[in-house]
Amino acid sequence: RILITAGPTWVAIDKVRVISNIASGETGILLADKLSEQGAKVTLILGPGNCDYRNSKVKIVRFRFFEELRQALKRELKASRYDFIIHSAAVSDFAPQKPIKGKLKSGRPYILRLKALPKISADIRRLAPESRLVLFKLESGLKDEELIRRGRKTLADSRADLIVANMIEPRYKAYILDGKMIYSCCGSKQEMAKNLIATLVKEFKK
Numbered sequence: 001r002i003l004i005t006a007g008p009t010w011v012a013i014d015k016v017r018v019i020s021n022i023a024s025g026e027t028g029i030l031l032a033d034k035l036s037e038q039g040a041k042v043t044l045i046l047g048p049g050n051c052d053y054r055n056s057k058v059k060i061v062r063f064r065f066f067e068e069l070r071q072a073l074k075r076e077l078k079a080s081r082y083d084f085i086i087h088s089a090a091v092s093d094f095a096p097q098k099p100i101k102g103k104l105k106s107g108r109p110y111i112l113r114l115k116a117l118p119k120i121s122a123d124i125r126r127l128a129p130e131s132r133l134v135l136f137k138l139e140s141g142l143k144d145e146e147l148i149r150r151g152r153k154t155l156a157d158s159r160a161d162l163i164v165a166n167m168i169e170p171r172y173k174a175y176i177l178d179g180k181m182i183y184s185c186c187g188s189k190q191e192m193a194k195n196l197i198a199t200l201v202k203e204f205k206k
Contacts, residue, residue: 001040001041001043001080001081001082001083001084002035002040002041002042002043002082002083002084002085002086003042003043003045003076003077003082003084003085003086003131004028004031004032004035004042004043004044004045004085004086004087004088005028005044005045005046005047005069005073005086005087005088005089006025006027006028006029006031006032006044006045006046006047006088006089007023007024007025007028007046007047007048007049007050007089007090008020008021008022008023008024008025008047008048008049008089008090009021009047009063009065009066009069009089009090009091009092010047010048010064010065010066010092011065011066011092011094011095011096011117012065012095012096012099012100013096013100013104013112014100014101014102014103014104015100015101015102015103016103017103017104018065019092019094019095019096020048020092021090021092023047023089023090024049024050025046025047025049025050025053025089026050026189027088027136027189027192027193028044028046028086028088028089029044029046029050029053030189030190030193031086031088031193031196031197032044032055032058033055033058034193034194034197035197036055036057036058037057038197038201041059042057042058042059043058043059043060043061043076043080043082044058044059044060044061045061045062045063045069045072045073045076045089046060046061046062046063047062047063047064047069047089047090048063048064061076066091066092066095066117069089069091069120070120070123073120073123073124073127074123074127077124077127077128078127081128081130081131082128082131083131083132083204084131084132084133084134084200084203084204085124085128085131085132085133085134086134086196087120087121087124087133087134087135087136088136088164089120090138091117091120092117093116093117094114094115094116094117095114095115095117096112096113096114096115097113097114097115098113119158121133121135121158121160122158125158125159125160132161132162132200132203133158133159133160133161133162134160134161134162134163134164134196134200135154135155135158135160135162135163135164136163136164136166137150137151137154137163137164137165137166138166138167138168139165139166139167140167140168140169141167141169141170142167144173144175147165147166147167147173147175148165148175148177148182150165151163151164151165151175151177152165152177152179155177155178155179156179161178161203162176162177162178162183162196162199162203163176163177163178164176164192164196165177166192171187172187172188172189173185173186173187174186174189174192176192176195176196176199183195183199184196184199
């Protein structure tokens with residue numbers, strides 16, 4: 001049984017505007033498809049975008065906003081035990097300090113003050129301490145050594161089992177690693193998905 005989160009996460013600015021990111025959910029969908037083909041029971045918690053995605057072998061839970069993702073995770077982790085949790089969603093790090101009622105008028109500048117949001121990975125580890133947790137760490141424009149260092153710091157801070165430290169600029173590159181080993185260096189999302197699944201299969205056999 002595998003739980004995957006994927007896609008962008010919204011936080012509201014006002015009743016019609018949001019803060020979001022450029023994540024597509026492609027990585028989580030790719031993993032869900034490939035894992036379900038291999039016989040895993042997959043639940044995919046999928047954010048906004050990719051509205052047409054369907055897979056009869058995958059249980060799909062939809063969310064749009066940060067708190068919806070958080071609550072969906074809590075429901076799933078309380079209801080079922082998962083062998084692996086792959087947390088690939090691009091979760092919002094910030095939200096407006098004060099909720100804005102109605103709709104901001106256009107044509108004038110505003111100062112938007114932000115607050116940090118709690119780490120959803122901490123919820124996952126607390127609710128599913130026995131599951132093997134895979135996180136994703138996205139960076140941009142780093143040297144390989146720094147990408148690996150930051151990935152391992154996030155791994156240690158979150159008490160995850162594996163992390164995919166990846167960057168999109170100047171070109172896609174991903175390292176699958178834990179605190180001691182680098183399992184793979186990948187040059188595309190397809191290669192990363194294939195190698196990550198192979199690593200998970202080995203871990204499951206252990």
